Amino acid sequence: MWIGHLKGAAHNLPRLWCRATTLATRRYISSSYAVYDTHTDSNVATPPTNAFQRLGLAPNLCTQLAQALPHVTQPTSTQQALIPAVLSPTDVILRAHTGSGKSFALLLALLSKPRLLFRHEGQAPRAGISAWIVVPSNELADQYMTWARSLIPPQIATTLDAVIQSAVRGEDLDTQIAKFQATPPHIVVGTPTRLLELLNKPHGETLLGVNTLRTLAMDETDALLQLPGRFPSEKQVWRHLTHRAPGLDLLDRVMRRRATHSGGEPSITIGLERSDPRRPNEQIRRTQYRGAEREKKLAKPRPRIPGTVPLQLVCTSATANSVLRHFLGARTGWLRTNLKETKATATYLDQTGLSQGASASAALPQEISHACLVVDTPAQSATPSSQTLQLPPIRDYVACNRHFATQKDQESSRADAERPSVVQSDMLEDHTIDPLLLETLAFAFAADGVPHGLALIPARWSLRKTQAALEALGVPVEPVGPNHPIAERQPPVLYLLQSTSARGLDLPLLTHVFIVGMQSVGDAVHYTHVAGRVSRIGSQLGSIQRPSGKVVTIVRGHDSSNPSAVSSAEQRIGTLYRRLGVKPSEFDLSLLHTPPSEP
Known part of the structure; x- marks a missing residue:
């Protein structure tokens, strides 16, 4: 040998x-x-800070970004598209190549969103959880935490728990609950399995702020939902609903409580671009895509009540393809893109060009x-x-x-x-x-x-x-x-x-x-x-x-x-x-x- x-x-x-x-x-x-030489003033110049600030990020965050990560000089095209979309009152689906900076952009955008405060008469305001970032692995959650530490000034690093906390397996569940109770973070980044464990505890939904949450972001959405293929058989649909992925259980549980910006009556054509040569004709589509009738076990989209703030649903992945968009818009109606009625409430960003007829490569x-x-x-x-x-x-x-x-x-x-x-x-x-x-x-x-x-x-x-x-x-x-x-x-x-x-x-x-x-x-x-x-x-x-x-x-x-x-x-x-x-x-x-x- x-x-x-x-x-x-x-x-x-x-x-x-x-x-x-x-x-x-x-x-x-x-x-x-050679590019590690970052001691010169040119690497921390004002233009990079202004470039991120023009996207809507908070000025203090842009300043800390330039100081902590001087090599991040300009936003990528994916970041230029995603950050304003997350900061706006719309639901978002993003498809962009891996390595284009979408996860980092998602964190920057959520850090720039206003903190959720609850005011009780005669008491000081108490903070609440404003956003979730749901990820498929502990490793990705750790990466978000590493980024967050670099974006927090050293003099206030001890207050990181008030900004962001992770909810992943590996730490004692009761210890995590105690931390959330003592210091509710602005952002929770966690895996669906641990978040479900927290929700199943007494007062778990109140602890994680399900009824007041502003943004639910699912990074690597297709890995979290584990959807069947483009034309699923009845057996595949049954297996998908009977042995559901934890990410789908988590999303379904939240959708039973909250209305999204673009949620509503499912539309069977969502997820089928007209430029796709494989697009079936109308009769075949109505036969093949009657998925909404088979999804009785999933929550129906809740109506938006005047005077309440809808939940922003953000889904990102390098493979956020027609299967995912069809599931969210045609089978469930939780997030509907490319409809006239949702033009102002939902955004689909495709940075790969596949939806516009680009080749598979x-x-x-x-x-x-x-x-x-x-x-x-x-x-x-x-x-x-x-x-x-x-x-x-x-x-x-x-x-x-x-x-x-x-x-x-x-x-x-x-x-x-x-x-x-x-x-x-x-x-x-x-x-x-x-x-x-x-x-x-x-x-x-x-x-x-x-x-x-x-x-x-x-x-x-x-x-x-x-x-x-x-x-x-x-x-x-x-x-x-x-x-x-x-x-x-x-x-x-x-x-x-x-x-x-x-x-x-x-x-x-x-x-x-x-x-x-x-x-x-x-x-x-x-x-x-x-x-x-x-x-x-x-x-x-x-x-x-x-x-x-x-x-x-x-x-x-x-x-x-x-x-x-x-x-x-x-x-x-x-x-x-x-x-x-x-x-x-x-x-x-x-x-x-x-x-x-x-x-």
């Missing part, structure tokens, strides 16, 4: 890294670290390149060679499977007889760490000279054991998880995270994302989000332009003694690439055949 070879000749991999990182250092590190930033490595099971007859670094049989997806590489016209012209057979991929049990995948990951990390990478592993893999296995291969690993907060390290470093916790997470200066195993790939929606961890605006400090980034997927193939076959994992990756309009590039495997250097 390669591990034994590496332990016996430990100089090989460091020398390989040394050769491979020469070019990568010029490409990434020099451009990334617009779902991902164009600065991201994609590659796939397939690792086969070594043949029993394979013997180690003293002339090359021993690794499992690794193939490049594009080089070996061009008939699956998004060339539709070429694929359709091939006869079925010319296509190789598809065999089941060799895969271990879900909870078993695959050493061949980790060896391939270690090679790819070294071969590309990665300064800052992120490896996403299957949810059932042990983070600690995976870290130990990679460190034994010489990879500098930094785990990220509930018990492992993000720690910035000098390159090279490979951050390690379970794939289910990647939504919305922002790692600075990230240049590569490695998706390890088919369990980490998921579907096209999941791939869009995990791939978006790289090439994020702000990765090169002082710039609102996206840097380049690379996503490398590593999957298992088949028995290497059958070179003419294609594994089922390769076929699935090809289908996913075509659906997203991705044209993968070849990964340079020339180092596989380079003789090891002398010590």
Whole structure:
């Protein structure tokens, strides 16, 4: 095995890294670290502060933003669209690429909203909770808290609980209740499971201010609601309602109490853009989309009572597609966009252009390149060679499977007889760490000279054991998880995270994302989000332009003694690439055949 070879000749991999990182250092590190020089006055000039203030943010917040984060010089186009929308009395749906700054913009906008105060006769005003930010993971909640700490002046940092508090599992529930009672925060950021636990406590709805809440923001909404597909079957709809996601239960519970700005009678056409060539005709739409009649178990939209303040519902995601908008507008009527009657009460912001007829490739930033490595099971007859670094049989997806590489016209012209057979991929049990995948990951990390990478592993893999296995291969690993907060390290470093916790997470200066195993790939929606961890605006400090980034997927193939076959994992990756309009590039495997250097 390669591990034994590496332990016996430990100089090989460091020398390989040394050769491979020469070019990568010029490409990434020099451009990334030069912008850390933020001591000059030009980086904290007045124009950036005015640029955010013109969007409607509070002046004091803009001043603190310029002082605490001097590299944030200008708002991104997504932030320019989202911040005014959240500050206005409208419901909002936002679709924007991952890494475009939508979560940070959401926090800035909510921090600028007025504090909710209750005045009782003869008593001092008492603060109440004004906004919720519901997130799918503890890691994303921690990220919001980190941002908030940076935006609070040091002299009043002890009052952070009055500004924002998190409600996530990991802290004692009674302790969280006591903190909310003693110091009601302006903003609560939490996961739906913990918020439901708080609501189920005596007086829980009063504690979290359900009846007086001003804004309910759902970040990564599709992950929170876990909606069925575009044309769900009766069974899918039944499963969705019977085994509901905690995020949907939470939203349904609030909708039973509160009316939104745009809520009302469902409209069956919401979520079907006229520019979509797949848009069915009127008769088919009325047959296929009678979802509102099947959603009897969900709350009906409440009427807006004169004299009361409606609840602002904000939904953001990189994949806030027609399924989500149709659910909110046609099935439930909780948030209705693109209707004449809701023109002034609901806003749909699409920063990707997909709703205006852009190609499927617009779902991902164009600065991201994609590659796939397939690792086969070594043949029993394979013997180690003293002339090359021993690794499992690794193939490049594009080089070996061009008939699956998004060339539709070429694929359709091939006869079925010319296509190789598809065999089941060799895969271990879900909870078993695959050493061949980790060896391939270690090679790819070294071969590309990665300064800052992120490896996403299957949810059932042990983070600690995976870290130990990679460190034994010489990879500098930094785990990220509930018990492992993000720690910035000098390159090279490979951050390690379970794939289910990647939504919305922002790692600075990230240049590569490695998706390890088919369990980490998921579907096209999941791939869009995990791939978006790289090439994020702000990765090169002082710039609102996206840097380049690379996503490398590593999957298992088949028995290497059958070179003419294609594994089922390769076929699935090809289908996913075509659906997203991705044209993968070849990964340079020339180092596989380079003789090891002398010590």
